[in-house]
Amino acid sequence: MIALVDCNSFFCSCERLFRPDLKNKPVVVLSNNDGCIISRTQEAKQLGLKMGGPYFEIKSFCRKYDVHVFSSNFSLYTNISDRVMSTLEKFSSLVEIYSVDEAFLDLSTCQNDLKVMGKKIKQTIDQEIGIPVGVGIAKTKALAKVANYLAKKSDEVVVLDNEEVVNDALKLVPIEDLWGVGRQNQIKMKALGIMTAYDFKNYDNEKHIQSVFTKTGLQLKKELEGISCFSLSKATPKKKSILSSRSFGQVVTSKEELKKSIAYHISLAAQSLRKQNSLCSQLYIFLRTSYYGKTEFHSKTTQINFSVPVDDTLFLIEQGMKAVDKIYQQNILYKKAGVGLEKIVDNDSYQLGLFDRPNNERKTLMNLMDQINNREGKFTLKSMACGVDNSLWKMKQDFKSPRYTTSWNDLYKLK
DNA sequence: TCTGGGGTCCTAGGACCC
DNA sequence: TCTGGGGTCCTAGGACCC
CATH class of the missing domain: 1.10.150.20 (5' to 3' exonuclease, C-terminal subdomain)
Structure with missing residues (x-):
């Protein structure tokens, strides 16, 4: 049997952890740029607030009904998620982390009554982390999803046996x-x-x-029908593609600013590529306008293939800058830019060209950069292509809570 | 003023081979 | 009059998830 454990209104619940005064009050969390609603508490749902609803449309409504609004605080959410997942590992040797707020647990060797087991899981997560979860248990993943769907409605553990x-x-x-x-x-x-x-x-x-x-x-x-087709796997597989993109806080028309943002995204994506010990053979970049603007939607994508796979931020930025030159057009009101790394392979087994030699100096430099940035914070050391001032394309985050669990400066203060 | 970001899997159809 | 058959590999785009 498989259990699906899923955190209720996860991002909102994380915010409530440090704001107990918000218990039983409507809370919503907004997407990047404070764009739209991506998490709602039960109370917010009852007020009729919709998932994905644009914030600007409901701003005055929120004020009127005293809805507490947060910008997304992903460093907080991923940290709380890690804690939830490691607690779940106490209940099963095979836990598949399905998303930031969900995990499948293999309970095939569970000796106890499954309903009792489910309740134990709920209680433990609530007590040790403080996050409410729903538990559904059944024979396959899809059925566990169904069980969890029903569990959410009743706040009971549902076992379909x-x-x-x-x-x-x-x-x-x-x-x-x-x-x-x-x-x-x-x-x-x-x-x-x-x-x-x-x-x-x-x-x-x-x-x-x-x-x-x-x-x-x-x-x-x-x-x-109870025939398992989606198997459970513990190992988090390496990513086959890595994306980094962001909408701008305001419209951008300058090529130089767009280049900075592309360099910024390449830096993030390449770092995550190196983190999983991979290389990529393809870089694509895109620039686009807003879907909702008055002018016609404009989007251009271009990709560059490399004969030898790479993970070198500086090389990738160089290529990315050329790509921007290729697709940039004047007088376009750009609202979003991003990059993708594709055709990802392991860095210990790949094909070099006959006359290619790995660039060990660059490798050392990248290692050093990653070490420093891991210790001192992202972008402590960076390519100047990213610029020093990104205020023009920085995203809007007017309601961000402190990084209570991941930043010394943001530690919760007691009197 | 104002609408997110990051992924996976599958298939049809084109390009190529002999 | 009239032009084969059997494959593989790759990719763009569409569907889905959170």
Whole structure:
């Protein structure tokens, strides 16, 4: 059996940890740039605030109903997430961290009653970390997701441990709420008369499912039948692509400013590439305007391939600057820029060209830079291409809480 | 004024091979 | 009159997730 443990309103719950006065009050957390809502407490949901809703539209509403608003504080959230995950490891030797606020636990060797086990997990996380979680337990990942979905509604631990219980549960899940069914597929499902997860499980034409919803769709159906198709894995696999991008706090038109932001993103992405001991053979960059602007949407992407894979920030920046020259256009109101590193390979086994020699000096320099930046903080040592003043494209964060758990300067102060 | 960021997987179709 | 058959590899784009 597999448990899915998922933190309730995770980002909001993290904020509440250090603001106990916000208990039972509506709280929301905004995306980067204070753009839109990405986490809501139950109270905020009840007020009708929507996930993904733009903040500027609900600003006065929040003031009126005393909704507490936070900018996102990811260093806090990832730190709390790490604590939750390591606590979960006490309950199973196989914990798959599925996202910042969710994990699958293998409970196949669990001797106790599963419901009791689920309650124990809830209590422990609440007591040791202070974050409320929901627990759903079932035979496959997809069914554990269903169990968790129902657990959230009742605040009980839900265990789906026999056919009848599973069927009853699946009838309660509208097809659009099923894990793996998104905006497009729910339309197709409904056209086939599939309105609930139960209908999907019992749809009897597998070939048709495969052709309409691809291999993944068929796997999902089998998972609902109790046949495991998505296995649990502990190891966090290396990333196959690494992205860094950000919307600007304001519109940017200057090529020099765009170059600085691209250099900045390349620095971040390359550092994360080196962290997982990888190299990349492709760099792509993009510049685009706002989706919502008055002028027509404009977006340009370009990519550069390297015959020998690299992880050298300075080399990548050099290439990135050329790429900006290629796609930049004057009089465009740029609102977002970003880079991606692709075709990622391990740095201990890759193909050199016949006449290529690794640049060991650069390697030493990158190592040193990473060491210093890990110790002293990001961008302590950086390429001057990133510039010294990024106020023009810096993001907006008007409601950011202190980094209580990751910065000495932000430590919680007691009288 | 103002709408996020970072990922994975799958498939069709093009390019190529003999 | 009339022009084969069987493959592999790669990529862009679309779907999904949080």
